[in-house]
Amino acid sequence: MSLGHFNITTTTPRDLVDITREVEHAVRNASVSAGVMYLFNPHTTAGLTINEGADPDVRRDIIKGLTHIVPENLGYRHAEGNSAAHIMTLLTGSSLTVFIEKGKLLLGTWQKIFFCEYDGPRTRTVHWKILADPQ
Amino acid sequence: MSLGHFNITTTTPRDLVDITREVEHAVRNASVSAGVMYLFNPHTTAGLTINEGADPDVRRDIIKGLTHIVPENLGYRHAEGNSAAHIMTLLTGSSLTVFIEKGKLLLGTWQKIFFCEYDGPRTRTVHWKILADPQ
């Protein structure tokens, strides 16, 4: 079992940040040819997801959609004023499971891994753990 | 560790397709009596979920609800015109983790496993991996 974390710095209030390169870097360093990788986001106003990475408009449309779906103001009581971000976190989820085959992430043709910032900009952390297949 | 995949062909633009039988088939073939099973969807306009399988109206109501929640048009920029499907994918998630006990999936009384098609009809793939409990 290998484990570690990496940090990213988000630059806007809401953004889907492609972290596939950071994740692939961890896979290569772990020198695991086949296994399962878990990613965990320790923040409560951010999430992790897998979606299309080829066209940056998809990321923008997703943020646009979420901002439309989750009301910014709804008579929320949480004093920090970021309840919409907490709701987006529930909708997105805090962890991911991906497969490793032949030393690489098993992702679909268009899939990339994204850190979802819903209350930025901030410096954020992603924890990961790799479980190699039993020999 | 056993791994594999199966294909399904969806027949409508949006649908929840019960894939429990295909998943159970993989479990039986793996001959694992206890363990953890991971399912992974490699597509960016589809998801995986667990929900009620007894009444087909639940599946229809879920699609109806998602279609209401996620606007089809919102000044999206992605040229393919399927941004709503990408947003539904984020809301649903791309992977599942289920337990195997006594050679069978540990599911609740009403639970079935569904492939969520949001931009069909298409032929789709589901990857799976089974990790047997250490002896």
Added chain:
Amino acid sequence: MSLGHFNITTTTPRDLVDITREVEHAVRNASVSAGVMYLFNPHTTAGLTINEGADPDVRRDIIKGLTHIVPENLGYRHAEGNSAAHIMTLLTGSSLTVFIEKGKLLLGTWQKIFFCEYDGPRTRTVHWKILADPQ
């Protein structure tokens, strides 16, 4: 591999119930110093999520937001009348993966684990499984 379950009794139709203490109890009893823990919800009108636990207003705001996002009535066909709860289950997800380090859950500063009741009050079950890191 350790496995088990615990029950909780919800007291209102919709609620986020902090189950971190129950989960930590399972971790301590398993005497695992490092590993991965999976939580699985066997119900189709409930979910599992990780979010802020410090301010109880966050939980209330999340329920308020979900109740706004998912229409209670939309010409649903499911005769039980709880289709909104089934949709919230899809949006939330049925399982969680968390890391165990030094005998404790690896959670962010503000994170707690919640059982999401969407059709209560009921007595509910959460299954868990702990996979210790290979020595």
